[in-house]
Amino acid sequence: KAGVTQTPRYLIKTRGQQVTLSCSPISGHRSVSWYQQTPGQGLQFLFEYFSETQRNKGNFPGRFSGRQFSNSRSEMNVSTLELGDSALYLCASSLAGQSNYGYTFGSGTRLTVV
Amino acid sequence: GDSVTQMEGPVTLSEEAFLTINCTYTATGYPSLFWYVQYPGEGLQLLLKATKADDKGSNKGFEATYRKETTSFHLEKGSVQVSDSAVYFCACTAGNNRKLIWGLGTSLAVNP
Numbered sequence: 001k002a003g004v005t006q007t008p009r010y011l012i013k014t015r016g017q018q019v020t021l022s023c024s025p026i027s028g029h030r031s032v033s034w035y036q037q038t039p040g041q042g043l044q045f046l047f048e049y050f051s052e053t054q055r056n057k058g059n060f061p062g063r064f065s066g067r068q069f070s071n072s073r074s075e076m077n078v079s080t081l082e083l084g085d086s087a088l089y090l091c092a093s094s095l096a097g098q099s100n101y102g103y104t105f106g107s108g109t110r111l112t113v114v
Numbered sequence: 115g116d117s118v119t120q121m122e123g124p125v126t127l128s129e130e131a132f133l134t135i136n137c138t139y140t141a142t143g144y145p146s147l148f149w150y151v152q153y154p155g156e157g158l159q160l161l162l163k164a165t166k167a168d169d170k171g172s173n174k175g176f177e178a179t180y181r182k183e184t185t186s187f188h189l190e191k192g193s194v195q196v197s198d199s200a201v202y203f204c205a206c207t208a209g210n211n212r213k214l215i216w217g218l219g220t221s222l223a224v225n226p
Contacts, residue, residue: 004157031157033214043203043216090157102148105157105216 004106021053025093032074037088116208120217135189137204145206147187
């Protein structure tokens with residue numbers, strides 16, 4: 001079966017712009033989590049969605065938002081981009097959000113803010 | 115608070131050498147423990163996991179044992195290959211919501 005699909009793979013944006021990233025989970029998976037990965041901070045949890053509801057949220061400013069659709073696809077939006085938002089954004093899906101079973105990650109979207 | 119600490123890299127080994135990457139955790143309740151691997155240009159893949167004390171997770175020649183008494187989950191492999199070059203992340207679940215807590219990752223480079 002298809003894995004987790006993230007689009008686009010690469011993105012270059014200017015400071016102050018906004019960006020929307022997309023994630024399609026594995027078919028049947030209802031939980032989608034988003035992470036920001038940077039060399040200095042490692043993996044930082046952004047938020048988790050389950051059945052269209054945000055279930056957990058990390059410590060990011062309100063410029064970072066997300067949503068999940070009825071087909072479990074999820075989008076993440078970052079408004080008023082800052083240079084420090086340059087990172088690899090990873091999406092992970094799981095069957096029911098219970099991390100005991102582990103997550104399946106996409107290949108990520110590499111965002112560069114200039 | 116809940117945290118995962120893993121040894122800093124980079125780790126550089128010759129092919130067929132023995133690998134250990136240390137990982138310790140602090141978490142309330144009964145955490146599950148994981149090792150993920152990230153190959154260059156890719157997302158993370160689950161390498162192995164253990165869900166209770168004394169469990170041993172294993173996959174692709176890698177092993178890790180859940181040691182509750184030392185709150186550790188060290189990753190080992192008896193004979194590394196060049197294809198094992200990657201970044202390895204230790205993680206544990208924490209709290210009632212079972213959120214994943216991540217280590218900072220350890221970069222491994224294996225030379226022929």
